[in-house]
Amino acid sequence: MTKPLLMGLLALGLIQSATAQTTFPRNGVYDERPGLYAFTNATIVVDPQTTLSNATLLIRNGRIEAVGANVSLPAGTVVADLKGKRIYPALIDIDSDYGMPEVKTERRSFNSLPQLESNKKGAYYWNQAIQPENDASLLFKADAKKADELRKMGFGSVLAHAHDGIARGTGALVTLADERENALVLKPNATAHYSFSKGSSTQTSPNSMMGSVAVLRQALYDADWYKRAGNKEQANLSLDALNRIQSLPAIFEANDKLGVLRADKIGDEFGMQYIIRTSGDEYQRIDEIKATGASLIVPLNFPQPYDVEDPWDADNVSLAEMKHWEMAPMNAGRLATANIPFALTTAGLRNKSEFWANLRKAIENGLPEQRALEALTTLPARLIRAENQVGTLKKGNVANFIITSGNLFSADNVIYENWIQGKQYIVNPKDGTDLRGRWRLVIGNQPPVQLTITGKSAEKPEYQIQVDTTKITPKVSVSGDLITMQIQLDKKKPGTTRLTGYRTSPSNLAGDGETPDGKAISWSAARAVDTPTSSTATSATATAGRSTTSTAGTTLLYPFAGMGNLSKPQPQTMLIRNATVWTNEKEGIVQATDVLVQNGKITQVGKGLTAPANATVIDGTGKHLTNGIIDEHSHIALLSVNEGSQSSTAEVRMADVVNSEDVDIYRQLAGGVTTSQLLHGSANAIGGQSALIKLKWGESPEGLLVKGADGFIKFALGENVKQSNRSDGSGIRFPQSRMGVEQVYMDHFMRAKEYAKSWDTYNRLSTKEKASALAPRRDIELDALSEILAKKRFITCHSYVQSEINMLLKVADSLGFKVNTFTHILEGYKLADKMAQHGVGGSSFADWWAYKMEVKDAIPYNAALMHRQGVTVSINSDDAEMARRLNQEAAKTVEYGGMTEEDAWKMVTLNPAKLLHLDNRMGSIRAGKDADLVLWNTNPLAIYARPEKTIIDGAIYFDLQTEDARRDAMQAERARIIQKMLTAKSSGSSTTRPTPRRSRMWHCEDVEGVMAEGEEDGK
Structure with missing residues (x-):
């Protein structure tokens, strides 16, 4: 035109x-x-x-x-x-807050008065974070400034929704025209939206990631109940809305690569295939993400380089952060290569103006242009079922x-x-007045140079001339077709070359000028442009397949962290020869013995075994071979530890928040630990369901879980439960006394009995009778408690004081369930006979005491005294650092209590395996058991003992021989990226100043999102 x-x-x-x-009347003539x-x-x-x-x-x-x-x-x-x-x-953006009200969040301090119930008025759900009744088409209000910004980027429509809460309601497809709102909404109620964030909710529940998962799961089960029967008993606008939106395309906002897997797991439970909004780090777990079958919405929010000129500042940047800065632009390209469908979004950008630069960077790093166009047009339209509109x-x-x-x-x-x-x-x-682009500039008889004109708009261009490796910024003035430039072409020779000229065409400039010494010259510039295709093609552009893959810094780590593996360790056939083997079986400790491992299992134990073909032979001469250490009580590898919002949170699952990237996994492998029970904290009387993991450094969260293991759950007694640490009056949650804790157990198990009875009655009905009957409401909290009554889930109870331990044993006897393990139990020696009679195990510290009032009676002979009464006793860590030396903690029982070395060793191996019902698979060295083995340099109870190899299911996950090489490689990789960041800064890139971070080591009493006064957030 x-x-x-x-x-x-x-x-x-x-x-x-x-x-x-x-439908609007007009004031004037209709045209x-x-x-x-x-x-x-x-x-x-x-x-x-x-x-x-x-x-x-x-x-x-x-x-x-x-x-x-x-x-x-x-x-x-x-x-x-x-x-x-x-x-x-x-273009289309299907993750936008355009036209939506601002979401204001409030962070609670440790001393805040809890809000236990919803303060939302009306017939809504019990939890404020569940708000599926939100309708973006009703909330939508056009924003001329934001619309103009998006239009200039090439966007014509967006999917807008309120980014607030766990169940967020519906999204609306709207255009970016400057019309009335009713003319802009192309598709109201286009999508349903979910997340793990409670958003603006000020309600205490949930206070953790696992709590968010549980709240959403329960809401979805409640919606099903409401549809079947609940609507006859009560009105609930939230559940009614949740049912209405189930047929819509559902978009789940995940926090990171692990959040993608977590969201998909919820979708699988409820028969939903979510479209998942990611964070840009999917390349780090691309195989697992591909396996979900989910389509993704991918941001282009690449991190800035860190300012690492100061070596101390550089120490505050992890290798994972450095590598992500380098590899984030490759994310979209790798998704495309893996054939994972994805749309692109502007969400998450520091500034929307970065969108095109980052998109082009993604293309330079492997994203084909055709896939880029699909990700901004056809795919987002198809995902929200709007392909017949946009x-x-x-x-x-x-x-x-x-x-x-x-x-x-x-x-x-x-x-x-x-x-x-x-x-x-x-x-x-x-x-033609927009001069932005690349120009071939010729000044006098000098060789051609490149003039690059950039800028956010044509009205405010930015100029740069490249002469060899030197970048020069000229002073330029444009008035209509007239253009003048002043350039210092040679920094070694002072003086300015002055040029004046005009546009001869939209793609050509020409004129005259004068050198610093007064010589007249002529100059010209020609725009470098792409040649459009000259015939009908089947590709999006003439260069649709063009992509340039950067080869530097493409090495992935499993996990994506310091000391990560270049590939996931695989099971080997191996023969460990001539070692001192601690069997934990009737054979005891045997000398000069061989152990054969095949297909992840121990297949033979004996002397003079023959190595199969292609077996790895390991010389164990002078070394000790044991099974792996098992930690009955751990909080490593978790994103959160306590959902302390209610007295009972039996519905939460630690498996939902397993953090496979936690370096404590590797550190504990270096201490000989191979299996851990990841427990909920002790913030409430009935906590969450445990996760049993093997420390397979490099596996995904699902890959860490021990398959086929029994279910466990955390209970707690004592100061934490009754909130003794909230003496300022903010602790208002029931119970507030040790007596109240007993009542919590009685109340919840009586309810669980009735709940189990109602399901038993329903399940006894014939198929014909069930057709006319109503199934009970599914309650995932009571599900877990019913499993305890049915001996399908087992209790590990945080405990200290004798009187409370007696109380729980009496409650269990009266209601017909068993306590599996009392953990901590530093007063176990006072009632070890009763524990043995009840059949409950004890998991204790070796010599912790006096760190709070209720442990003042602790003694270092506790473990030995319980053992002598016939209690199955283990030594646990409850601490990421202590877990690295559980062998030494076990050795303390030899000093304090006179335990034999074999019995002491069993306290961190076979006994915890028994407490976790895994002794048929692990805890000793016997043919048929899992090949979870540790090769020590000396007696494992010695203070100088150090694992040389830690093996899980026949794969080597820690090898002392390669440790130094791994560290050197990590430091070399850091050094390489630091140099790259320094170059980026010197080239003019904006940088981010490193900030000190410490990995948060969770303990029993820690609560996610709530910090004590003066505490730093270690997340």
């Missing part, structure tokens, strides 16, 4: 809203024009697979009427000649398109116009 034609259209008033039909526009001689990208040359696009009343090479134009059509230009579908330039779709100078993804490309619902929005004038 030429400038005169454009001005003519504006003068005639033809550029108007194309919605001819309206209903057909809105007929034709754009001819253009290269038209109909969709990412179809590009037409010298084609015509015809629109009528905001819709596409025709597209092709031979389009008949009706009378009255306004024609614009776009020879040499391209037309693309306008995303392509096919007949009948909304007339949302952009007019460009050339290839959309070229750095030289200029977006001239963005047409939305048939209405024109000028982004950059097409008359």
